[in-house]
Amino acid sequence: MSEDSRRTADRISELLRTEGEQVQANVTPFNEGRYRRYAEMDDTEAYRSEARRIKEDAIERLPELIEQVRETVESNGGSVYLAEDAADANEYLREVARGNDAGTAVKSKSMTTEEIDVNEHLERAGVDTYETDLAEFVLQIADESPSHIAAPAIHKSRSEIADLFERHFDLDEPLRTAEELTAFASDYLEERIAEADIGLTGANFVTADTGTIALVTNEGNARKCAVTPETHVAVAGVEKLLPSLADLPPFLNLIGPAGAGQDITAYLSLLTPPVDTPAIDFDDPDAPGFGGPGDREFHLVLLDNGRTEMREDDELRETLYCVRCGACANTCANFQQVGGHAFGGETYSGGIATGWEAGVHGMDSAAEFNDLCTGCSRCVEACPVKIDIPWINTVVRDRLNRGADASTFDHLVEGLSPDDESAGLDLGKRLFGNFERLAAWGSRTAPLSNAVADSTPVRIALERVAGVDRRRDLPRFRRETFRDWFHQRDAAAPDDTERTVALYPDVYTNYVDVERGKAAVRTLEALGVDVTVPDACGSGRAPLSQGMIETATEQAKAVYESLGPVIESGRDIVVIEPSDLAMFRGEYDRLLPETAAERVAENSYEVMEYVYGLLENGADADDLAGPNADETPSEAARDGVAYHSHCQQRTLGLEAQTVAVLEAVGYDVITSDVECCGMAGSFGYKTEYYDLSVAVGADLRDQFTSPGADGRLLLASGTSCADQMNSLFERRSAHPVQIISPEVDRIADRRR
Amino acid sequence: MTTIDTFEQSLADLPAAVDRVSSDGFDEALEQCLERPAVGVSLPFRDLSLTDHPVETDPSPSALSDARTGVTPVGPAVAEYGSVVIPSGVDGAEQVSLYPDIHVGVLAASDIVDSLAEAVGELSEGIADGLTSAVFATGPSGTADMGSVVYGAHGPESVRVIVLEDR
Ligand code: SF4
Numbered sequence: 001m002s003e004d005s006r007r008t009a010d011r012i013s014e015l016l017r018t019e020g021e022q023v024q025a026n027v028t029p030f031n032e033g034r035y036r037r038y039a040e041m042d043d044t045e046a047y048r049s050e051a052r053r054i055k056e057d058a059i060e061r062l063p064e065l066i067e068q069v070r071e072t073v074e075s076n077g078g079s080v081y082l083a084e085d086a087a088d089a090n091e092y093l094r095e096v097a098r099g100n101d102a103g104t105a106v107k108s109k110s111m112t113t114e115e116i117d118v119n120e121h122l123e124r125a126g127v128d129t130y131e132t133d134l135a136e137f138v139l140q141i142a143d144e145s146p147s148h149i150a151a152p153a154i155h156k157s158r159s160e161i162a163d164l165f166e167r168h169f170d171l172d173e174p175l176r177t178a179e180e181l182t183a184f185a186s187d188y189l190e191e192r193i194a195e196a197d198i199g200l201t202g203a204n205f206v207t208a209d210t211g212t213i214a215l216v217t218n219e220g221n222a223r224k225c226a227v228t229p230e231t232h233v234a235v236a237g238v239e240k241l242l243p244s245l246a247d248l249p250p251f252l253n254l255i256g257p258a259g260a261g262q263d264i265t266a267y268l269s270l271l272t273p274p275v276d277t278p279a280i281d282f283d284d285p286d287a288p289g290f291g292g293p294g295d296r297e298f299h300l301v302l303l304d305n306g307r308t309e310m311r312e313d314d315e316l317r318e319t320l321y322c323v324r325c326g327a328c329a330n331t332c333a334n335f336q337q338v339g340g341h342a343f344g345g346e347t348y349s350g351g352i353a354t355g356w357e358a359g360v361h362g363m364d365s366a367a368e369f370n371d372l373c374t375g376c377s378r379c380v381e382a383c384p385v386k387i388d389i390p391w392i393n394t395v396v397r398d399r400l401n402r403g404a405d406a407s408t409f410d411h412l413v414e415g416l417s418p419d420d421e422s423a424g425l426d427l428g429k430r431l432f433g434n435f436e437r438l439a440a441w442g443s444r445t446a447p448l449s450n451a452v453a454d455s456t457p458v459r460i461a462l463e464r465v466a467g468v469d470r471r472r473d474l475p476r477f478r479r480e481t482f483r484d485w486f487h488q489r490d491a492a493a494p495d496d497t498e499r500t501v502a503l504y505p506d507v508y509t510n511y512v513d514v515e516r517g518k519a520a521v522r523t524l525e526a527l528g529v530d531v532t533v534p535d536a537c538g539s540g541r542a543p544l545s546q547g548m549i550e551t552a553t554e555q556a557k558a559v560y561e562s563l564g565p566v567i568e569s570g571r572d573i574v575v576i577e578p579s580d581l582a583m584f585r586g587e588y589d590r591l592l593p594e595t596a597a598e599r600v601a602e603n604s605y606e607v608m609e610y611v612y613g614l615l616e617n618g619a620d621a622d623d624l625a626g627p628n629a630d631e632t633p634s635e636a637a638r639d640g641v642a643y644h645s646h647c648q649q650r651t652l653g654l655e656a657q658t659v660a661v662l663e664a665v666g667y668d669v670i671t672s673d674v675e676c677c678g679m680a681g682s683f684g685y686k687t688e689y690y691d692l693s694v695a696v697g698a699d700l701r702d703q704f705t706s707p708g709a710d711g712r713l714l715l716a717s718g719t720s721c722a723d724q725m726n727s728l729f730e731r732r733s734a735h736p737v738q739i740i741s742p743e744v745d746r747i748a749d750r751r752r
Numbered sequence: 753m754t755t756i757d758t759f760e761q762s763l764a765d766l767p768a769a770v771d772r773v774s775s776d777g778f779d780e781a782l783e784q785c786l787e788r789p790a791v792g793v794s795l796p797f798r799d800l801s802l803t804d805h806p807v808e809t810d811p812s813p814s815a816l817s818d819a820r821t822g823v824t825p826v827g828p829a830v831a832e833y834g835s836v837v838i839p840s841g842v843d844g845a846e847q848v849s850l851y852p853d854i855h856v857g858v859l860a861a862s863d864i865v866d867s868l869a870e871a872v873g874e875l876s877e878g879i880a881d882g883l884t885s886a887v888f889a890t891g892p893s894g895t896a897d898m899g900s901v902v903y904g905a906h907g908p909e910s911v912r913v914i915v916l917e918d919r
Contacts, residue, residue: 076884132906133897134895134897134898134905135895135897138897151896151897153897157899158898158899158900161898161899178898178899178900178901178902179902181898181899182895182897182898182902182904182905183904185898185905186904186905186906189906190817190906194813194817210876210879210880212879218893218894218895218896219893219894219895219905219906219907220850220893220905220906220907220908221905221906221907223846223850223887223906223907224850224851224906224907227846227847227850227885228847245872245875245876245879246872246873246876248872249867249868249869249872252868252872252888253868253869263762263833263890264833264835264868264888264890265890266889266890266891266892266893266894266907267887267888267889267890267893267907268835268887268888269885269886269887269888270872270875270879270885270886270887270888271884271885272879272883272884272885273884274884275840275846275884275885276840276841276842276882276884276885277840277841277842277844277845277846277847277884277885278842278844280813280816280847281813282813282817284812284813285812285813285814286812286813286814287812287813288810288811288812289810289812289844290811290812290813290816290844290847291812291813
């Protein structure tokens, strides 16, 4: 393991131990709540599409909106300052403080002020600054950074907070319950608010037509900060601008559900400052009218800090649509285990943080955690503004690869895996990205290749040089590939076929998991389908997952060269590996010309989805094998199966079809509800992520070893899920198609 | 279900109560829920007023911080969420609804609309006409930051909405 990898591995192990449990306990209800609320609302999809459209339009028109909001706020009686960067914004805030002769300021939660370290700067200017959001207050006392963009102290347990308060405030009587802690903190902060000279808030949205700022909160602290002191300063990234007040509803309807599964947050403030509500002069406690009319002052600080460049960057622009709800963190299996202190950069955390950090703090900060995104895509359907978060992670990974220092590894790499990537690309990434090349070689030389790969010196070398963890079983390459088998077998096409299919031989099916390919052919033929196996190469998924976009693009083009004519001849493309289907239906849109991408997407089907369609259209389930067949690949399956769908398959909305087919042939099916198995392609093979991968897998293991699940045959649609399950369980796992295939191959024990 | 039923039901799971009364029953309803000391903002409804109640309508800062109850008019309200809008101006309704432990909002039934979008639509006219502060409040202030949900952090711990069914 390299020094860097070791540091990463140590940090992750440490956080798994110290913060993981608390993070998971806190984000799981948010995540489950979002699923529930998204399903309950009639208009979830309509709101998401509308929110997306509005953000696209707003960012497109950003310069114009900045000018417009300047005019509206100024005509309302406030000031607008467009700050180029952190230093500029902080200097302005210092000026405002000086102008107000301010000794103290109170703040409500704002990630944008975290981004530019406002507290530090104000303190240095002699302004005591207090966080009034209770979670931020805890972090301020503890001198820690947020571990989540929406719920910043999720890594802290109640007892840790109690200890912290006891120490910090030197309490005689320790506080124990959540009520006591909350009461203590809010009483303390109420005094700070009463004496403050400036109230600082962020803004969730700013509407250019009216100069209204929208604040979305559950505690009343933002309201108090905005309205109690005479001077209110709102700091917002320029991307918070929306054209009009009328644009707010879809966002206000979505943000509570997306963030924490709330129907709506307790408060949505629409302030058009300077407000008419009088300030309260606590220095004159007995004067009526809140202590006098006062003289309101309002400053809107719009922060650029890299956002203009992000806007001009075709790949990063989408980041600016983010409303910072935190859903992409809550739904992320890796985040759930380690939280934002591992899965985050200087300020932001979770899936979208890669985009934010790359944009506002630079590539070094993004590099710290970018590899923690496995591309599982579960966040895509969670995001209220439909940001393609995995793509942003891929693009940044690609840029990091290209910027890598070429001198580190090139002597080792040369000739091993010629591709279009830069010479400095990490060898592990290059190895996984070129898995197809390795698999072809492994197959040609099997079983020798497997024996060599199993030998201790080779495993040590692989771990040291390429970061492939020694504790993982490596794939066993098959001498006879799926394609060889198909072309050499003695089988006539079924008579009177109505449907013709080209079964895509993905790399794993072809070289490693040949049985599932055979089962797919037999299943389709049993249902009267004419099957061919085209000579197509890997989909590009492997290189793409390593951020090797150029290599992935080359492969996508090659795949299209093979599949284009097949589609032209009227065949449907059937795909076994869900991550490859996700390429065909998803990323190809970014890698291929539009018409090519469309044709592949429209004509490709997941194998169980295809079988489901055949059954729906009159094919007979009796032609397939079920639990009552004379022969079965697995006796365990007769008692029922436990099915873990693949993360990308679920994002494609294709879990239900597999379950329906299995049930149609008579199996009793239970399914997992974890976001990811933890393996996620090559992720779990990497030494620095091994512990995390196993920790993620533990949830799946718990579900499928619980009473009612234990003893069932394990099924997984994805290769890497199957690999993970084979290492998590004593039992074996199979692809669903293997237990409906009429001609039975016993499910091989892949554990050695 | 009528709009007002929906509104009431939306608040069912929160520490929030809804009193449905006719204008005649307003004084009694208010009397019942008023915990003293109380502060308030004068009501815009014909024939209804706080002056017969022990409610300070031009409070000093200390009266505000000491108040147990704050009474303000509210509206529009959103049936689908049980939200009420607290409009605020020189009357200081924002603080009166925020600082005391209990917020009592007085709402005309005819001001309940079905959706948040409708309410924002109504408010845009108000904002164009100079309304500078409008807060959608749904139940009391809450936080889960200390380990479990606690109401009353930085805001009221309970909320009561008196709905005037004939207005
Ligand atoms: S990227 Fe989407 S899901 Fe993630 S925080 Fe931003 S808006 Fe929420």
